[in-house]
Amino acid sequence: MDFSYCLSKNVELPVSIRIATLEGSCDRKQWTNSLDDIAEGVNSDFFVTVQLYGDNKPLTVPVRTSYKAFTNHHAWNEWLTLPIKYCDLPSSAQCAITVWDIVGPRKPVPVGGTTLELFGKHFTLRRGKQKLHIWPGKEADGRVNTTTPSKVKLDDDMEKLEKLVKRYDCGDIRPVEWLDKLAFRQIEQIHMKAAERATEMALYVDLPKFDFPVVFGETEYTLPSVASALSNPQQPSNQTNAAIANAMNQPMYTENGNPIQSSNTHPTDNPQNYSLVLDLDIARDNPVEAKHRRLVRSHRNGPLDRDLKPNPKIRDELNNIMSYPPTQTLTTEEKDLVWKFRFYLTRDKRALTKFLKCVVWTDPTEVRQAVDLLPLWVDIDVDDALELLGKEFGNRSVRSYAVNQLRKADDDDLLLYLLQLVQALKFEHLVEKGPQSYDSSLLQFLIDRAIRNPILGNYFHWYLMVECGDKVVGKMYGKVAFQYFTTLLEAPNGYKRRDVLREQGELVLSMSKLSKEVRLMKDVRAKKIEKMRVMLSDPKGMLANIPDLPLPLDPAKTVSRVIPAKSSIFNSNLQPLRLTFVCQDETEYPVIFKNGDDLRQDQLVIQIITLMDKLLRKENLDLKLTPYKVLATGTEHGLVQFIPSKPLAAVLNEHQNSVVEFLKQHHPDDGPDNIMGVDAQVMETYIRSCAGYCVITYLLGVGDRHLDNLLLSPDGHLFHVDFGFILGRDPKPFPPPMKLCKEMIEAMGGANSRHYNKFRQYCYTAFTTLRRNANLILNLFALMVDANIPDIKIEPDKAVYKVQEKFRLDLSEEAAIAYFQSLISESVNALFPQIMETVHKWAQYWRS
Ligand code: 1TT
DSSP: OOOOOEEGGGOOSEEEEEEEEEESOOOGGGTOSOGGGSOTTOOEEEEEEEEEEETTEEOSOOEEOOOEEESSOEEEEEEEEEEEEGGGOOTTOEEEEEEEEEOTTSOOEEEEEEEEESBOGGGBBOOEEEEEEOEETOOOOOOTTOSSBSSOOOOHHHHHHHHHHHHHHHTOSOOOHHHHHHHHHHHHHHHHHHHHHTTSOEEEEEEOBOSSOEEOOOSOOOOOOOOOTTSOTTSOOHHHHHHHHHHTTSOOBOTTOOBSSSOOOOSOSOTTBOSOOOOOOOOOOOHHHHHHHHHHHHHTOSGGGGGOOOOHHHHHHHHHHHTSOTTOOOOHHHHHHHHHTHHHHTTOTTHHHHHHHHOOTTOHHHHHHHHHHGGGSOOOOHHHHHHHTSTTOOOHHHHHHHHHHHTTSOHHHHHHHHHHHHHHGGGSOOOBOSSSOBOOHHHHHHHHHHHHOHHHHHHHHHHHHHHHTOTTTHHHHHHHHHHHHHHHHHSTTHHHHHHHHHHHHHHHHHHHHHHHHHHHOOSOHHHHHHHHHHHHHOTTSGGGSOOSEEETTEEEEEEEEEOGGGOEEOSSTTOOEEEEEEETTSOEEEEEEEESSOOHHHHHHHHHHHHHHHHHHHTTOOOOOOOOOEEESSSSEEEEEOOOOEEHHHHHHHTTTOHHHHHHHHSBOOSTTOBTTBOHHHHHHHHHHHHHHHHHHHHHTOOOOOTTSEEEOTTSOEEEOOOSSOTTOOSSSSOOSSOOOHHHHHTTTOTTSHHHHHHHHHHHHHHHHHHHTHHHHHHHHHTTTTSOOHHHHTSHHHHHHHHHHHHTTTSOHHHHHHHHHHHHHHHHHHHSOSSTTOOOHHHHTTOO
8 A cells, every 4th residue: 555645854844742641650759869859748840841852962952841730640731842843854853751840949850751753664754642651760861772762662471472362363373272271361461461561651642643644755756747637638728727716716726635826835723733634543452452352252263153153142132233323332242242253144234334343453363354254245235334434444445345335326315425425535545546546446436426427426526616625624625626527527528517517616606706795885785686686687797698507506407597686685694695597498496695604514404304305205205395405615605595485483474473374375275175274285285394394303403493494385385494503502592302383383273183193193204214214314424523514513423422312212113202202292382381370491492
């Protein structure tokens, strides 16, 4: 494998190191010379000095942490910046770190020291967390043949043992039961010795994490020239490039992911974390536990496992494990059990993700065995394949396997997961193979499908464009976008399709410009609308005459112009535009263009609603949802499909506080089938959509609900808009779990009506149907943890759990329904208080 890397001579950043904590027994008697130095009850003041050395000469003056008085836990958590840059380091650079104690008024005494080589294996700069051995009482010497090395070799016993156990694992050593037992007892004892060593002093430090490994280098390496795959070779022009760059409202990228036009900028201004870490290093496990596992597993290793069949009790146990949600971590015993029966389990499609969770990826023997088992496994579901593309699975064979399983998904299904698959690229090692190809099976797969289907290709492009604007991952996605374009140009119609994407970028840019101009106008709204319509009519402007372009928001629709008279400005803060496009088929397509807002959270919610709608329809349940389209076209602008509708607040205001009156006005029916004078179909739509959004907003924890973001269409479709608060977040206290208001229930005929009962039935069916698909939904959320979604970012590790909680997977289906039933009843009861004086906290929620 060859990785992308960067040379140290190109890193013009000061060397920095974070002093985290000192662990282990630091009995002061060990290093203080005289006992009277230890005044009883007086805390010690520890500080740490860091000095760089190269070839036995100091490279810098010492730099130190602040004094800190500690009682027993020593934690500085302080970043130190050294007066030297990475580019000026010799390959022999060492960091001499000493922990000092100030004993009384006298000079500091070394608690201990350690010398760390900055460049490790293959002359690569060490990065991330480091555990450094502290030599008690010694000052770090920073010398080439240091007496205070940061790494101490395992004892000979341990090393020999490691090798032997490995050979035993591989089946090179024939098992002899009685002898092995004795041997294992001995091994246990050696482990105890190792465990004792764990109590020695160690200093934990962190080194900066760069985008790429930083390799020591003074020689000049020539990078591949700045390519211009985006510009048509027949019409050589930097102009094309610049136009696209402008149109996309972001810099264009070279194959190295470097913005073409911008000067050399540092990835972020945060010195502690320079950029995204594509590291999938699995946390090193406790050596004692690791050995235990190896012993347990090696006992039962070898050809014997192949024919192993579980007895009924173990079968139940395994079955139980297989039904765990994807988030569940397995206990050591469960892992050993799954490992033991891995051959038996290859016929269970649910078992592969569980089995792969049991593999210790730092153990090459286990990795080889696991990878060899992949082709023997029965095909797994696409739902589970998505789990294997998550953060936790860093093995390339596993990820390629997952991609191969994904090939089963047709374009419609792939479209449902595309947003997440683009996110999953963050968890791939994008390894450079040739000058412009990145060897990631997921990326190759996505590019291939995006090229085959222009609709997929449209969304793939726009999802990439948004990520390109990101400070941290932008560069990586720049490379991805570059590769997509390069491959697209080789495809039939490639140039034409590239032009389409470029023109879409221009379209977005003109809307963005228009939006900014509108905001800068110093007029009243009516005047602004008037001026905007004039601007829209300008025949030179793109919006009056669009060259038949697929709408980025909905590429199945080809648009040719905007109708000025049917365009206006919303009366909200950022003054979003309402633009009505005319399609090729003469139908109208109204949209909202928002500038100044990040639409990614809304985009995610709508995508999940679209997916849920598909899952429900597959089970023959059409809940008349309105998954209007949302597309973020950048990190601060985007398009939203406009659905003719009215906020519930306005509906109630204009119709004597009654939803029924509104529906009656649009669809009256006096016939025998009517319900409260409303067309039966309209009422049915209303009830179904109320149920659908009740369940979905509950699952997603949608907050900040009020009568202005609950919309109703004249034909009975109720739907929610504006998803600025999700996963339980809410600006108001005591948010009810179900977002139902009094007027919604009243329109059904009240909480005792036949229609209300029907509504509840729809809720239960929807809940259980989605619950059966919980794994898929949870896996999709798991892939979004590093997406820039505000409400996920708050607590990324808890995001998936917040959704999982709602499913109550701990309950049987029957119990889950009962639970859901009680939530609805409680929420609705709160709206209709028995005693008029007491106002339930949940009812309070709907008051403005
Ligand atoms: C949305 C989506 C939305 C305001 C912000 C919050 C806005 C679906 C979708 C407009 C409409 C496009 N409307 N909103 C809503 N709007 N809709 O996130 F954009 F103005 F800032 C509208 C219906 O179609 C809005 C209505 C009433 N008030 C505000 Cl009908």
